[in-house]
Amino acid sequence: MDTPRIASPRYSAEMVEMYRLKYGDIKLDAIICSDEYAFHFLREHHDDLFPGTPVIFCGVNYFEDRYLAGWENCTGIVEVADVQGTVDAAISINPGVREVYVVNDNTLTGIADRKVVEEVAKGYEGHLTFTMPENQTLDEIKEDVGGLSPDTVVLLMTLTRDANGTYYEYDDVIKEVSGASRVPVYSVWEVYMGDGLTGGNLLSAEDQGREAGMMTLRVLNGESASSIPVKKEPQGEYFFDYVQLKRFGLENAPLPAGSTVINSPPPSIEIDRTVAVAGAFAIATLVIAVLFLGYTVRIRRRSEGALRESEEKFRALAERSFDLIFATDAEGLFTYVSPAVRRISGYDPGEFLGKNFVFNQGDADLSRFESFFADLREGKAIEGLAIRIRAKDGSARYLEINAAPILNSGVMVGAQGVARDVTERMEMERVRAEAYAQIEQNIAQFAILGDEIRNPLAVIVGIADLHCEERHAGQIMEQAEIIDGIITALDRGWIESEKVREYLRKH
Known part of the structure; x- marks a missing residue:
């Protein structure tokens, strides 16, 4: 819902209308809500926006049974942070502590955290002083923690929006606060771990979500949400960061039983000389093997790259x-x-x-x-x-x-x-073969044409010479000479055709 960044009555009213428009025609099987604002938003608008839909909540820091009065079919897990466990651990690690400086904001979650810290503080009256400034900017907080005395520790609760309305991510907050602080910073939230937090009894948001998910499965399998008790037991495990402990000279301080320490150096182990030599030889052998395998892998990758490049070139050529x-x-x-x-x-x-x-x-x-x-x-x-x-x-x-x-x-x-x-070429060869056949036929006809014409012509000339008058015989002989000339020309054409055929065959 993004309320740590945007919190105003108008935003809330517009979100009501947005949910009404978005889910007005949709029947939901269950709703999971996380954190204070979502929980109290549903308390106010559930019957209007999601009548009859089961609700499973998580991430609620401050809870009272009266919150569910008149609200049927609702259950969840309260984010019961072990503030007392974290403060006790800080006292054990820092025996001279007399004051706890609390970093917190004025969001709904911050207000809920303040109530929790105030309840815990009552148990330390006369032993510890809890200082809880309200509505500060991050720069003001950094200035305060930078001037704290050695008998003080910082308890970082919630800081998502400061007095200027600036929104901060969890890792940004712990880095800024821890970097400016002259004393160890403790908390109850695991999200700060690893970025400057010394430690504490830390509650996991992932565990909260997993527990809410298991409750939701029970509801989806037919159980009524109201029949599932709200889980209010303290949660969390002790985690500490060796880097921060060493920063403040606390690396040898007694930690609570069962604590997990991150970033701790590996323990020193005495090793027999023979075993050490054998181990060193084995490690050297492994290093050589790894180097050889690395070289082999490098060569293989180059070969595969060259093969891919070759395949791409071949494919490009083939495609075109x-x-x-x-x-x-x-x-x-x-x-x-x-x-x-x-x-x-x-x-x-x-x-x-x-x-x-x-x-x-x-x-x-x-x-x-x-x-x-x-x-x-x-x-x-x-x-x-x-x-x-x-x-x-x-x-x-x-x-x-x-x-x-x-x-x-x-x-x-x-x-x-x-x-x-080669379809066109085959067709051309077929046409060429047919042309050769026609030429052969024509040449053969040329070869016999002269004889077939001259023989009847000789008969005609002989008859004319024997039986015709001299005047008519002369005319016939004259025409016969013309025909003989034509036949002679045909003979010359046959000879030229022979030359053409030989040329075509050659070329």
Whole structure:
């Protein structure tokens, strides 16, 4: 709800309207609320916004049974911080302590913490003085803790928003306060641990959430929330930071039983000389092994990088190639087909995977393909093999294939190659063959045409000479000479045709 940063009656009123709009048509199975503001917000608006919905709360620092009066189906876990346990630990570690300086804010959580500290302080009347300034800025707090006397400790409760309204994260607060303090800083919240806190009986927000989650599961499994008792027992474990203990010369001070110390140095252990030498040798061996493995891993990574780069280059070339690039398994079934197959056959590359070149062909090309693949299995490379495939639109296409086997220990495990669309070339060869045949036919006709014409012409001339008058015979002889000239020209054409044919065959 972000109330540590934004806290105003207007914000609360607008949040009521936001929840009404957001969840007005939704039936919730349960609600988990965390911290004071959320808890008291639901106390006031639950029946209006979420009537009948079970509520499980956690993170509530100050709780009274009267808070649940008239509120059905609600339970939870109270964040019972062990302030007394933390103060007792501080007194044990710092025997000369006479004053506790309390850092706290005026948020709802801070107000609840103040009530808890005030109750605890009553048990130390005459022995300890609790100083609890109200509504200070962080700079004022830092100035105070920087001037505390050695018989004082700091108890950091809650500081999420200072007197200026500035919002602070937990780790920022402990770093600022501990860094400025001349005396140890204790607390009851685990979130401060590891960033400058000396220690204390610390309560875990994670444990609070886990406990609330278990209660919620019981409610979702059919139990009434009201039948589950509110958990009010003190929680927390003793944690201390060795770095901060040593900072204030307390590293050898007695700690409460069962305490956990973080950042402590490893204990000193006496080791037999023989064992030490053997251990050193083993460690040296391990170091060498690690260095060798590191070198091996580095070489492998470089190789893998080079392989990836090579594969990317190959794929880039294959994707842009006008020729069809392919790879098959040992059975001749495609494992890779480049995009050029789409232009050549109309099929998408994926439609070829798991099939071979003749998956849509007749028996003639099937036998050619089997012969082609038999050669590959024998380790032979194939060059210039022309094979017919059927395009997706039904038209015949011709491919010229160059391929080589992929061998592993002398055994063929696949094949790879390139196929070029030679349909136009095959068509041109067909047209050329037909043209040659026509030329051959024409030349043959030229060869016999002279004899077939001259023989009847000689008969005509002989008849004219015997039976026609001299005047008519002369006319016929004149026309016969013209025809003979034409035949002679045809003979010369035959000779030229022979020369053309030889030229075409040569070139």
